[in-house]
Structure formats: structure tokens, C-alpha cells
Amino acid sequence: MRVEDIDTPALLVDVAIMEENLRWMQAKADRAGVKLRPHTKTHRTPALARRQVELGAHGITVAKLGEAEVMVEAGLSDIFIANEIVGPLKLTRLRRLARRARLAVAVDSPVQVHALAETFASEAEPLDVLIDVDTGDARTGVQPGQPVLELARLVSAAPGLRLRGIYTHEGHSYGAPDVAAVQAVFRRSQEDMLATAALLRQHGLPVEEISVGATPALLVADILPGITEIRPGTYIFLDAAQANLLGTYARCALTVLTTVTSRPTPERVVLDAGVKALTAFVRGAGVCQTHGYGVLKGLPHLHLEKLSDEHGVFTALPGRAWAIGDRVEIIPNHACPTCNLYDRIYGVRDGRVVNAWPILARGESR
Structure with missing residues (x-):
């Protein structure tokens, strides 16, 4: 099957670039031990998660319980749900899933600890728990230091639970003004985590895992x-935001294949991909700032300027013709929500489709 045989809009991945991205990050982890x-x-x-494990990953991370359920069904057996699990419906599902795989979950409040302990106290195996630490992202998580120690003591004393360690997400690195600031954010975050782990150990609490990542x-x-x-995620594909950080789009593996469906004026080019195919996600500031709603592959200074439900619009370059029926690939601003819009990813190598991976956890956000 050739790329020309795929109807649009469609999600493509350059397999060679993706494999290079996967091996690059695995090598970095290996060098750091x-x-x-x-x-x-x-x-x-799941097929791509399995590939990551084949290349050396120690299990996977997911954001939602629904994602974990899909991954376990597909044979993945070591999963960290990097999120707080709240409510009796989800706790029942979590208990059921923990009987089938090695799981860990996040906590940042005594309320969650007590609910998990009540759910798992009678289970044959304890549930692993990592404490969510806010090192600057200002989302979930307790502050480093003493607040983590207090919550860690509660976890360690709770029946049915086992303290695995602490984790953080340096999401604020996306908004840092330049590469040096990104590096400073990451160093400070790691230093806070290491100091917090040392505090826990000084008080006799085991810290098996100090987990970081953005x-x-x-x-x-x-x-x-x-x-x-x-725990990086977007590294597998990269996207326009990451390309702006790196200063190149050469490592972007993910594109949305579109068709020119209208040329209502000499300047205006209209594609068959809008919000439902690309999302309207933008990053408004920082070294990962994006411009427009996606970048034309091979034309890094040409962006989609407008999106509606079904259409994307950009302005033609002088002397460059786009005819109705032409194909255009768009590098999305943010890979994660873009993938969630599609049923499958077409793996492409040298203009031919070599894989069609089903996105089995699409929409599994509960």
C-alpha cells in the first residue's frame, strides 16, 4: 500500500524517524543508569508500547485507568498510572486490574491514601504508591520536603499499600524562555526530588523510585x-512544540496527511483537516511556543492560520502552487491530543505503508 492510497485526513508516522527517537531516549537512559x-x-x-518495552523500557506509564486497562488487555504487565485515582467506581476497577498486572498509582492527599487502603487492605498483594511532588508545574502534587514526608509516613502505615517512591513532572519546562532555562528547571526539580528522597530515608522510609520526566x-x-x-512521552514522535525547542523539524515523525479541497482565492489554500483532525492546541509562550495550528512538513515557516471543524487554511507562498487534490502533510503542534482523534496510525517508510497500528486506548479517558 502506498501513501497515495490512504484517504485523508489520516495520521502518519515516519517509522525510521520514530525508531531513531526511541533508540535515542533509551540510550540516554542507559548512559545515566x-x-x-x-x-x-x-x-x-499498545503495539507502540510493546515496541518501547522491546527496546529496553522498564514498563510503561499511563495517564488514565482506562488506558491501563487497554494496555493490560494487550499484554503489558508493568504500569504506573501517573494520576490520582478517585471514587468508588474507579477504585473497584483498579482493584480488579491490580490482580492481573503490576500496578502503581499516584497520591497527593491523605483522602486518596485512606480510600486506597480501604480498597486494598484485604488483597493478597499490596498496591504500590508513588507520592506526587509539585516541583513547579503547579498542577497536582504536594510540595517537596516535609509535606512529602508526612504523606509518605501515612502511606507506609496504611494496610494494603506499599510506598514505592516519589515522582514529579516538569511540565513548567514547556514555558521556559530558552534552552538554558529548561535545563535550570530540570536541575532544580531533580535537586528538590533528591533532597526529598534523602529526607524520607533519614526517617527510615524506603525510596525505591525517584521518578522524573518531561x-x-x-x-x-x-x-x-x-x-x-x-518518564518522557512525546519523545516517540516529537511535534511542532518540541521542534521549536530543538531548532529543527527533522526529528518530527508524526504528521497528519491532508488534501487540498478548495482554492477560493489565489492566496488561500483550504485543506480537509480542521479541529477534528488536528486539535486547536497552541502553546502561547516559552521555548516550545507554537505558531498557528500546525506546520507544513518541509516548509517550517508556513503554518496553518485558521481552523474550523473540518477545514484548515493557510496562505500560499508566492510562486508556489497548490492545486485542488494535492496532498499536504501537517506537523501537529501537540502529538498527544492529535493521536486521540484517530482510530489508527499508519507507519510509513519510503513512501509505502508498512504498518497500520490501531489506537486501542483512543477515548479511554475515564
């Missing part, structure tokens, strides 16, 4: 000694 536990929320595709930081910054695990 840390585990790579990739965040599969980016692709939500793709921007791991692309350009060093991993400090003492860190045990990294």
Missing part, C-alpha cells in the same frame, strides 16, 4: 545521579 518508563498517553497504542527537559538537559527513572 536509569529506567525508562515511557508515558504512553502520547500514542495510546520530554523538553530530557531532550536538552542532563539526568542527575540518584534519579532512578524517567
